[in-house]
Amino acid sequence: MSEAGSQADRAAILGSIRRALRRGPLSGAARQAVDARLADPPRGPAVGRAALAEPEKVALFCQWAEFNNATVARVAAADVPGEIVGYLARNNLPAAAAMAPSPALEALDWASQRMLTLRHGRGEGADQVSITGAFAGIAETGTLVMASGPEHPVTLNLLPDTHIVVLREGDIVGGYEEVWQRLRARYGKDAMPRTVNTITGPSRTGDIEQTIELGAHGPRRMHIVVVGG
């Protein structure tokens, strides 16, 4: 496709929009108004349940996560590896997992769990279990936020049958807007990681007779380990 052709197509669409709106490119006060709106995005109507204080916020996150078919355990940092091994045993899953290469996860006391085999890296097609951290949790809907990067490959969120997520209580926020603020603070106002997955419970489909079945393409089971302190 020629560069000139694509420039003509671009001009055709933008020109057609402007003709329909009966104006040229935005300028003057109209332009300033949209620039200002982008620079400082206005929020929508406040949602009460997204504005709870600390202990209720964590409880609300857990409640909605369970409503959406995830399971939740609340433990201290030292007990995370033990909780994960216990979860795998309770569900008759192999004591082996692919784990995200994140310093925060590596710092946990995995040596205490000799039975557990960990592979560090991205997800592969045959993985049964993955372990990842999370950028944030959203109390409003019990949703996890995963930001992609060298420490968090996207494939770990999707390919395994069982996804275990380690989430710090301090990373649970009330609503979506707080996640956007955190993303801007971490990556800059104009930048984003390649992928931000917000995930609410296990994968599901209602495509056969409108009846929900879990584990359509992504994980069948999601277990969230909420770490206190």
Add this chain to the structure above:
Amino acid sequence: MQSTARSFKDNVDTALADPNLQDSLSKLKVGFSERRRQAAERLPEFEALRDRARDIKNHALANLDFYLEEFERKVTALGGHVHWAPTADDARRIIADLCRSIGARTVAKSKSMVAEEIGLNEHLEALGIAPIETDLGEYIIQLRHEPPSHIIAPAVHLTKDQVADTFLEHHSKLGFTRRLTERNDLVAEARAVLRQKFLDADVGLTGANFLVAETGSSMLVTNEGNADLSNTLPRMHIVLASIEKVIPTLEDAAVLLRVLARSATGQESSAYTTLNTGPKRPGDLDGPEQYHVVILDNGRSSVLGTEMQDMLRCIRCGACMNHCPVYGAIGGHAYGWVYPGPIGAVLTPQLLGVEEAANLPNASTFCGRCESVCPVRIPLPGLMRHWREREFERHLTPKAIRQGLALWGFMARRPRLYRRMTALANRLLALLGRAEGRYRTLPLAGGWTRFRDFPAPPAGGTFHAQWRRRKP
């Protein structure tokens, strides 16, 4: 996709006589609408959010050129590419060229109504590139060579047994030779078959629910996770989206997300809401090397600034069809093209021309339920009425109806004549069969009495006559 909207009336007859379809539709009526009601009740701010969602889309449409350029600037800055497609033809050509540029043999597709709109699959197949639908519903209908019948539940017209037969027919050559009877087994088998196809695909093609101008992100909402596999495993990710999908900021996305899933399926949130921004970054362990966004106009820009502009707010939640008595009786295929239900009755005449789709805006009882549930408050009945007027003006209404209406209009403007004629008709009808209370056949009304009896008028004269007598 080839339109059959012209044969709408025949399509309706076929639909009403299809027992499998009627069985599936009976489940639809209770499922989606009841779940939407519960979800709306769980969120006290729901109505205020709908108002805001409407305002956000109106603002985006009024500044559409600005936000599209802003979106392009951000995508380009992060190493992605934006392609502009004025027509369906252009979009097909751009996508095919991108696929060929890396020698692609297969494309893993996640459900995209815009891809259906431009007939992308047929085009790729003709070029020897295999499109693989990965959304379970789309996969099922692709195997059956059927079009989708609902914008968020494309296989909603099928029963579990029909799916089981389809899988047995197509999967046995892959070693899955048992006919399955349980839903979860059917889902697991499709997952296994499609997993390998994902791993082998060269290109992942997805639609977008929103394009966020602020960050240059495409935003996609799904439940299965197939779209995320499509945008992560293959070497190239192509996003296909129409111009009206652009919104200003992430804050605006939060408002729209709060009404979208609740309106669509009654979920608090869909399982996966994903923001994709550009290709794989240095150090990333997965993700595509190339990221392309194809922005399609296909006649939409000409709707801006007209009394039909409201239709461009649509966020494709499907609530209007879930609550439509006509859709509930005939299903999606009868509408004959990509977009069924009330929004289809408004969109199809715009995108295909009123000649092609003249019947669709008549497929409404004007009960108003669609408008009452639309998360962005599109006045669907009003827009359908607009098309009916265009249809009438352009003499697309059949002659019998036009002459009948003209006669009625002539008399209605002459009250005395009207009363005389109706009184006469009333007495005539009484002679014909008031004893039975109904008519099996009636001169000039064969279209009605072929399927149902016509009720006989009650004794006591015309409505006008009774009104005069009973008036206080």
